[in-house]
Amino acid sequence: MATATELSIPQLLDPMPCVVRAVNRETHDTITLEVEPAEPYHFEPGQITMVYKHGVGEIPISISSDPDRHDRISQTVRGVGAVSKAIIASHPGDVLGIRGPFGVGWPIDQAEGGDVAIIGGGIGLAPLRSIVYRVLNRRDRFGAVVILVGARTPKDIVFAEELREWGSRFDIDVNVTVDTADRGWHGPVGVVTNMIPRAPWDSSKVTAFVCGPEVMMRFTARALREDDVPMDKVYVTMERNMQCGVGLCGHCQWGSHFVCREGPVFRYDTVAELFRIRGV
């Protein structure tokens, strides 16, 4: 399949039927859907699709699966409103429509030869999961690989099983922290930024990929700066309501940027000012 830039506008506006093959529950309101596209699917980590539930509506969702696998796509969805709740109620065998992939992904190749920091908060780990797959598929090209994850409680951790699996490898450092926990939790308790000063990367050689709610990304960028990580090596994703996905409708405009075309991944120093402006 061609990439978004190679597809014509009508192709990008026409949903491709995808059959739901598996539904994995992550938390009480979040699931990961594994779908089989009608034809081999190519995307870059960080790209998004518009997911269409027949008769209900369409919403933007990040792709959370292995970018080197083309017969399946995973998308991790939190049920918050009409469309997302209808999507998470899907069962194996159901058909969803998928448009895209849209936007620019994480510039993982720029991290080659250096260390990689993958920092996620809550469901923000979803678009970062594709980076982990890509980096593990090409492990010898990177130095230290560090994953830092923050969640409200242990029950709110997405991809818990995979995080455990990655944490048991010797070539990747996985740290998950929660805001509060009972005795059943044996990991750290505190905000995700607490883990930055002791993370085992070389601040001068690390590229950081950060995803979570805007407030989490802002505080994380600040903590990375205090840890001497250059701000031109920090990337964030920005969510803005989307409709067409192809730069026509203007719904996703953020300052002077169109998230569907220029984002959702942005280099932090190019958008830091926008983070400070209220109501943009």
Place this chain on the structure above:
Amino acid sequence: MSNTMAQIKDLKFFSGLKRRHLEVLAALAKEIEVEKGTYIFREGDDALRCLVVLSGDVALELPMQGRDPRTVQTVHDGDVLGWSWLYPPHRWTFDARAVTDVTALVFDAEQLRAVKDSDHELGFQLMTRFGKVMVSRLQATRMRLMDLYGNGD
């Protein structure tokens, strides 16, 4: 250089202190080992010691009537463990439980307060460092009050 002096010098918390101040602190410090599961202090106890964790993890817990305690924060290698010893009424406000085997440097609170009051330069340096820790924990607490991870509440 004594072992304790070397340990203090290596701690980021004390970095930038003058050698004579490090020596004063080293003379007061004692290394302790705490077995996993042991309470280092309990809420309401007199805060008689100041501790800096050298290795291991410590959970700060809030005991709850009829329920399991909640862990509100964990502290790790290089972190200071509480500041209740600094301010009256000098009582701990949390339980501190060793989650792993822990080694820590311990200072007698009364001696440390006396040093801080008699040597104002060292006192200022210590208060600046504790102030920084307090600000960062206050900031972390504020972040937790926000919807930091988008749980929607």
